[in-house]
Amino acid sequence: MSGHTVTRRTAVATERTGTVCDTSVAPNRAARELGLRRSELDLAVHLGRVRTVPDRAGGGRRVPRDEIDRIRAANGFPEKLRAGVRTVGTTEGAALMDVTRARFTRLARLGLLVPVKFYVNRYRAVVWLYLAEELRPFAADERNAALLTGRTAEAFRAQLREGLDLRPRNWRGRHLGFLLRQTGDDPWARAAAVASLLDAAEVSDVVTDPCDRSRLRRFRPVPAVHGSPGSPAAQLAEEIVTAVDQDEIDWLRSDLAEAVEAARRQCPVPRPALHAVPVRSGPEDVPSETAEPLRHETAAGVQYGTDSQGPRAAARPGRLSGLFGRLWRTDS
Numbered sequence: 001m002s003g004h005t006v007t008r009r010t011a012v013a014t015e016r017t018g019t020v021c022d023t024s025v026a027p028n029r030a031a032r033e034l035g036l037r038r039s040e041l042d043l044a045v046h047l048g049r050v051r052t053v054p055d056r057a058g059g060g061r062r063v064p065r066d067e068i069d070r071i072r073a074a075n076g077f078p079e080k081l082r083a084g085v086r087t088v089g090t091t092e093g094a095a096l097m098d099v100t101r102a103r104f105t106r107l108a109r110l111g112l113l114v115p116v117k118f119y120v121n122r123y124r125a126v127v128w129l130y131l132a133e134e135l136r137p138f139a140a141d142e143r144n145a146a147l148l149t150g151r152t153a154e155a156f157r158a159q160l161r162e163g164l165d166l167r168p169r170n171w172r173g174r175h176l177g178f179l180l181r182q183t184g185d186d187p188w189a190r191a192a193a194v195a196s197l198l199d200a201a202e203v204s205d206v207v208t209d210p211c212d213r214s215r216l217r218r219f220r221p222v223p224a225v226h227g228s229p230g231s232p233a234a235q236l237a238e239e240i241v242t243a244v245d246q247d248e249i250d251w252l253r254s255d256l257a258e259a260v261e262a263a264r265r266q267c268p269v270p271r272p273a274l275h276a277v278p279v280r281s282g283p284e285d286v287p288s289e290t291a292e293p294l295r296h297e298t299a300a301g302v303q304y305g306t307d308s309q310g311p312r313a314a315a316r317p318g319r320l321s322g323l324f325g326r327l328w329r330t331d332s
Contacts, residue, residue: 023065024053030063034071035078040085043117046178049084054184061182087117087129096132097139099148107147110156111166113138114174118240120226120233126240128167168240169248172197175241179221187263192219194256197243206256211269216260 025033030050031041044050045061050071052061071081088096093113094104107113108128113135115128138144146153152160176197183189195203195216207213223241227233243249 024055024062025065025068026062027052027060030068033068034081036082036085040082043085043087044081046116047085048178048181049081052182084131084133086132088132088135089127089129093130093132093135096135097148099139103148103152106152106156106160108167109160109165111170112144112147114170115167116171116174118171118237120236124232124236126236128171169243169245172241172243172248182221186219187259187266188215189219191256191259191263192216193221194252194259196221196223197241198249198252198256199242202249202253203256206253207260209269211271212260212264215263215269 027041028038031038034041034044034050036044041050041063045052050063051067052063055062071077074080090101090104090108094101097104099107104113108115108130113130116131117129119127119129121127139148176193179193179196180190183193192215195207198206203216204213207216224237225234226237243252
């Protein structure tokens with residue numbers, strides 16, 4: 001092969017790589033060009049406000065250049081974009097709706113206010129965040145006036161006394177919608193998105209084929225980082241991400257079964273070829289014709305034969321598995 005040919009192919013590869021880089025940018029650069037913090041850009045992607053495409057080099061997702069141009073050309077940029085991703089906690093949200101913090105928390109626990117994000121603070125308490133643009137219309141709606149003033153209805157108070165807290169479940173539902181939008185047309189990625197909200201034991205119970213489970217693990221969404229692995233913060237975040245109510249678990253199991261069945265039809269998982277394993281033989285495996293037969297004493301009497309199998313390995317004791325205790329979720 002001539003050096004000219006090698007140079008030409010290298011140039012073509014460089015040109016293709018350059019084309020990909022020219023038509024899309026990394027998330028950090030996209031955030032700077034759109035006047036957002038990186039966390040705000042991530043939320044905008046989560047909400048479907050900013051379109052992303054997969055990175056062909058396997059480095060995550062990128063923002064197309066034409067998407068940045070579209071957003072920058074929109075009326076009200078950048079103020080409107082920033083307002084759309086503004087999040088508030090309990091204190092600021094209560095002030096925005098002109099209610100007390102206690103009432104705001106009750107409304108959220110009842111599922112009337114849906115969080116969009118959460119994080120675990122240094123006191124190991126869950127801090128829920130809400131979209132400011134969703135709180136204002138709720139407070140302005142006359143149909144919600146009774147919820148914002150006066151005594152909370154007894155039915156609601158009874159539910160709260162029983163420990164009702166729909167914030168984690170509502171967040172999971174919202175998060176699943178985001179994950180499904182990111183999967184595109186890949187059926188296994190869609191199934192993996194549903195599986196990410198279930199405990200591993202539930203997934204194994206629904207998806208019994210190990211090859212299918214391996215494919216689900218391959219496409220499992222990368223979870224957000226909350227503390228170092230194994231830390232109390234990480235364990236608490238894992239508890240929030242995983243469905244716990246039986247009706248929610250049943251619903252996700254049903255969706256997972258349907259998604260996996262659809263994925264099997266559209267993109268069957270390659271199965272490993274089964275090969276016969278040859279039996280190794282050697283001088284120690286083949287009984288000699290002149291070898292003295294082994295004498296075995298049995299209940300039926302004395303029997304003679306050649307023992308070519310050797311001693312069997314002792315059975316290994318099974319491993320004990322423990323259950324991690326649940327961490328008590330602190331209201332914030």
